[in-house]
Amino acid sequence: MLKVNNISFFYTKNKPTLNNISLSLKPGEHLSIMGESGCGKSTLLKVIYGLLDVDKGTLFWKDHQILGPEYHLVPGMDFFKYVPQHFDLMPFTTVAENISKYLSRFFPEEAKQRTQELLEVIEMEEFANLKVKTLSGGQQQRVAIARALAKEPELLLLDEPFSQIDNFKKNSLRRKLFQYLKDKNIACIVATHDGSDALSFSDQLIVIKDHSILAQGRPNELYQFPPNIYVAALFDDVNEININGEPKLVYPHQISVTDNAQVKATVKKNYFKGNYWLIEVISDEKQLFLSNSIPLTIDSEIAISFNLPV
Numbered sequence: 374m375l376k377v378n379n380i381s382f383f384y385t386k387n388k389p390t391l392n393n394i395s396l397s398l399k400p401g402e403h404l405s406i407m408g409e410s411g412c413g414k415s416t417l418l419k420v421i422y423g424l425l426d427v428d429k430g431t432l433f434w435k436d437h438q439i440l441g442p443e444y445h446l447v448p449g450m451d452f453f454k455y456v457p458q459h460f461d462l463m464p465f466t467t468v469a470e471n472i473s474k475y476l477s478r479f480f481p482e483e484a485k486q487r488t489q490e491l492l493e494v495i496e497m498e499e500f501a502n503l504k505v506k507t508l509s510g511g512q513q514q515r516v517a518i519a520r521a522l523a524k525e526p527e528l529l530l531l532d533e534p535f536s537q538i539d540n541f542k543k544n545s546l547r548r549k550l551f552q553y554l555k556d557k558n559i560a561c562i563v564a565t566h567d568g569s570d571a572l573s574f575s576d577q578l579i580v581i582k583d584h585s586i587l588a589q590g591r592p593n594e595l596y597q598f599p600p601n602i603y604v605a606a607l608f609d610d611v612n613e614i615n616i617n618g619e620p621k622l623v624y625p626h627q628i629s630v631t632d633n634a635q636v637k638a639t640v641k642k643n644y645f646k647g648n649y650w651l652i653e654v655i656s657d658e659k660q661l662f663l664s665n666s667i668p669l670t671i672d673s674e675i676a677i678s679f680n681l682p683v
Contacts, residue, residue, distance in 0.1 A: 374399050375421070375528065375560065380430030382420055390416045392585045394430075398577070400527065401558035403551065405571035405592070407607050408581035414564035415458070417581070418530045421562065422455040424448050434528065454526040458533050460517035464506035468497060471505055472519045491519040494553050496546060511538040518550065528560045535567065547574060568608040572596060580604050597682045610651070610662045616679060625651060627680050628663035634676040643668035 375398040382391040391413045398404050406414045419425050421432060426441035433439065434450065442448040449455065462471050469488050476484035492498045495515040505513060514537045521529060535543050551574040554561050563570055571578045572592045580588040580595070580603070588595055588604045599605035602613060605622045612623045626649075638656035649664045656677065663677060 374433075374435060376431075376433045377421065378431045378433075380420060380427045380432060382416060382425060383428050384416075389584050391420065391427075392583075394581075394586060396577075396579060396586075396589070398528075398560055398562065400560055401555065402576045403554065403561045403574060404563070404577040404579065405575040406562065406564045406579050406581060407566070407568070407571055408587075410566075412581045413584045414581060415532050418455060418457075418532050418562065418564055421528075422448075422453055422530055423450045424455070450528075452527045453530060454521035454524075454528075455530040456517050456521045456532065456534060458536065460513060462505045462513055462516060462520070465504060467502050467504055468492070468508070468516050469501040471516055472523055474520065475524050487523065491522055494522070494549050495519045496542065496549070509537075511542070514538055515542075515546065522553075522559075525557060526559060528562070529554065531561065531563045533565060534563060535565075535570070572608065580607065612661045614659075614661070614679070616681075621679075621681060623679055623681065625662045625664040628661065629678050629680060630663070630665055630669070630675050631678045632676060634678040636677050636679075638675050638677050640669045640671055640673050640675060642671070 377394060377396045380391060380394050381389050384390050394417060396404070406417060408414055416425070420427055421439065423439050423441050423445065426443045431438065434452070439450060463474070469492070472491050473484050473488045476487060478484070492501055495518060497512065497515055500508065500512065505516060508516070514534065518534060535547065538546060547570065565571065575592050578590065578592040578595055579586055582603055588600050595604055596608055599622050602611055602622055605611040609624050614621050614623050636656060638654035638661065640652060640654050642653040644651040649666060650668045652663050652665050652669055654661050654663065654675070669675065
């Protein structure tokens with residue numbers, strides 16, 4: 374189990390990059406870390422991996438204390454793997470050679486089989502013999518992930534792991550990768566801006582704002598009952614509405630166009646979103662967004678109702 378106990382880290386004196394961060398993670402469990410750029414997500418991954426020395430607090434993996442470069446000539450924990458946003462691959466060797474770099478040469482058949490297995494996970498079997506320098510940024514990102522998995526770490530740390538991968542590949546790659554990690558009981562921490570990573574593939578979610586933990590819990594609970602507008606906005610457009618005198622955070626899909634509702638709104642804009650339309654309306658002089666199956670007539674008056682979880 375990973376235990377992070379009240380850690381703080383400063384790049385600049387009196388200005389914490391991480392402030393009193395605590396979390397725990399069981400073997401095989403997946404955690405997503407979300408928050409705006411500069412909030413400390415990447416720094417937290419580096420601290421957990423052992424690339425930085427904390428100014429306060431402690432970190433443990435099982436009974437092993439995680440210490441930084443002040444205590445290790447070569448920083449980083451052997452039983453962890455970390456894939457940063459700027460991956461360090463060997464550009465003049467092939468994809469397969471990059472993946473198999475750290476595998477034993479005394480067992481060539483096992484190394485070959487392991488390499489092939491990981492090529493399938495990242496969906497790059499046909500690129501096995503191509504030099505890395507010829508690949509796109511997204512393809513190199515996939516190779517970096519596979520290489521990190523070559524020696525099956527106990528904990529995998531991923532910093533924006535799908536940022537350079539197009540949507541055509543991203544969805545299937547995510548499904549394969551996170552299922553593979555579950556099958557192998559590999560714990561994973563992902564720093565991401567993408568709510569799909571957190572909602573679909575994480576057991577836990579932490580939201581960091583201003584270098585501290587703002588919210589922490591199960592992804593579905595934080596989505597359905599966001600504690601504030603900052604958390605809700607990480608997943609979708611969000612409306613702040615007073616319902617029966619009580620302030621509520623309401624997603625567009627929780628607002629419906631109905632015939633009998635007493636709340637009136639005027640349609641201002643339609644935005645096509647693929648399988649639905651995002652409708653901008655004005656209600657009681659306040660801008661709101663709702664989702665609808667078809668576009669609505671601009672400047673028409675509609676009646677709306679709210680469908681909130683209980």
